[in-house]
Amino acid sequence: MLARRIIPCLDVKDGRVVKGIHFENLRDAGDPVELGARYSDDGADELVFLDITATIRSRRTIVALVEKVAKNVFIPFTVGGGISTVEQMDELLRCGAEKCSLNTAAVKNPDILTRAAQRFGNQCVVLAIDARRSKTRAGRWQVTIKAGTEATDIDAVEWAVEGAKSGAGEILLTSMDADGTQTGYDIELTRAVADAVTIPVIASGGAGTLEHLYDAIIKGRAEAVLMASITHFENYTINQIKEYLRDRGIEVNL
Amino acid sequence: MIIVIDYNVGNVKSVCNAFQYVGCEVGLSCDRKKIEKAAALVLPGVAAFGFAAKALGNLADFIKDLALAGKPLLGICVGYQMLFDESCEFGAHKGLGLVSGKVVPLPPGRVIPHMGWNKVALPEDMALFAGLESEKHFYFAHSFYADVTDKAAKIACADYGFNLPASIQKGSIYGTQFHPEKSGPQGLQILRNFAQIARGGQT
Numbered sequence: 085m086l087a088r089r090i091i092p093c094l095d096v097k098d099g100r101v102v103k104g105i106h107f108e109n110l111r112d113a114g115d116p117v118e119l120g121a122r123y124s125d126d127g128a129d130e131l132v133f134l135d136i137t138a139t140i141r142s143r144r145t146i147v148a149l150v151e152k153v154a155k156n157v158f159i160p161f162t163v164g165g166g167i168s169t170v171e172q173m174d175e176l177l178r179c180g181a182e183k184c185s186l187n188t189a190a191v192k193n194p195d196i197l198t199r200a201a202q203r204f205g206n207q208c209v210v211l212a213i214d215a216r217r218s219k220t221r222a223g224r225w226q227v228t229i230k231a232g233t234e235a236t237d238i239d240a241v242e243w244a245v246e247g248a249k250s251g252a253g254e255i256l257l258t259s260m261d262a263d264g265t266q267t268g269y270d271i272e273l274t275r276a277v278a279d280a281v282t283i284p285v286i287a288s289g290g291a292g293t294l295e296h297l298y299d300a301i302i303k304g305r306a307e308a309v310l311m312a313s314i315t316h317f318e319n320y321t322i323n324q325i326k327e328y329l330r331d332r333g334i335e336v337n338l
Numbered sequence: 339m340i341i342v343i344d345y346n347v348g349n350v351k352s353v354c355n356a357f358q359y360v361g362c363e364v365g366l367s368c369d370r371k372k373i374e375k376a377a378a379l380v381l382p383g384v385a386a387f388g389f390a391a392k393a394l395g396n397l398a399d400f401i402k403d404l405a406l407a408g409k410p411l412l413g414i415c416v417g418y419q420m421l422f423d424e425s426c427e428f429g430a431h432k433g434l435g436l437v438s439g440k441v442v443p444l445p446p447g448r449v450i451p452h453m454g455w456n457k458v459a460l461p462e463d464m465a466l467f468a469g470l471e472s473e474k475h476f477y478f479a480h481s482f483y484a485d486v487t488d489k490a491a492k493i494a495c496a497d498y499g500f501n502l503p504a505s506i507q508k509g510s511i512y513g514t515q516f517h518p519e520k521s522g523p524q525g526l527q528i529l530r531n532f533a534q535i536a537r538g539g540q541t
Contacts, residue, residue: 085456085457085497086449086452086454086455086456086478086498087454087455087456087457087475088454089454089455124522127522129454129455129477130454130477151351154351154352154355155355158355158356158359158519158520158521158522158525158526159477159520159521159522160477160479160517160520161352161520174348177348177349177384178348178349178350178351179351180349180351180352180355181348181349182348182349182352182384182479182517182520183479201386202386202388202389202428203385203386203389204348204384204385204386204389205384205385205386205387205416205427205480205481206451206481207384207451207453207479207480207481208348208384208479253451253453253479253481254451254453282446282449282450283449283450283451284449284451284453284454307449307453307454308454337455337475
């Protein structure tokens, strides 16, 4: 049986791992090369690296940094943030990434998902969705782009379905409302998307306790859970997380 | 030296990194002389089958001949799928035909892609799994799989609602649908074992 995945996420800005709340008030969480190696050694199931600087000027630096991180990472490695072309994906995949996540570029031009899937296979194409609860429509979520700075009127669940059709092989679903709060994932959002697509959904944003992870998997039907604060600052080790989930009957890679 | 075939597909660096980490001399090349001189070959790949087959181009026959002559060959993911006769991912494409079987879509009714760590039952008589327990989790990321029909091939399977072929061995031809270079310590052990095979330790 397929194990549920525990995925730490490195939000990287100016060469450092940072963690904020609602994508703001960033605080330093360490060196990405060191943290990446630590997670790989500690039994994380995957590692996500999101370049949150993501300006054109910084692309070369990011590629070099991804290469350095990948050198010590022997678990799957997803890189995202500011990717806007298939060529950029190719470059990252060559220097050690297994998957690339697309967000703003896919919203602006969904065709990139199709072109990426045709070239790399859909298992390589992660659609990152930053969703915020709609203030006008209850039980719906709006897609935001450009690292949460720009709202769109796109419905998150509908976008997930369209993205999967276009070629995404996985959804990295972040609740902007829950991000960094450590008060739990947005279960309703996770469940709504997981029920609407047949590709795996990674729940992201809000992990604070072990119970939150359990809920995202069982109630939210997430295939994988992403976290940052609770493992970066060593509230829990990867092993503690996996043992807890295993003891509650969830298949994990332990 | 083990040569990882460089044919314009992703994730080649990860494979090299992992071989280096286990203390193995490894090179990345598409140069025929180097490929011919190598102790063993690795055909890696993160790509759609058709793209990979096209990218390999006329190196395909060259590699096939070397493998048939007994040079150990390890195919990983799409590189593994290419060991078979054909695939139907985004159209029909020919593989190397070293192992009989077709690459077909995963059957519906489950989460696809098959993405993540699944437990593989490891037969004792498969050299890649030396030194590992009888079952271990390995990292998979694929939407197509090889329906292996080759009677001469040993097969290790994972359970994904059906017996999913996860690794094969046929003579000195080896393949893993999963990514050993991205499967933590147990994956690195597989690469160590392949390096041992390359040194002539096992066949």
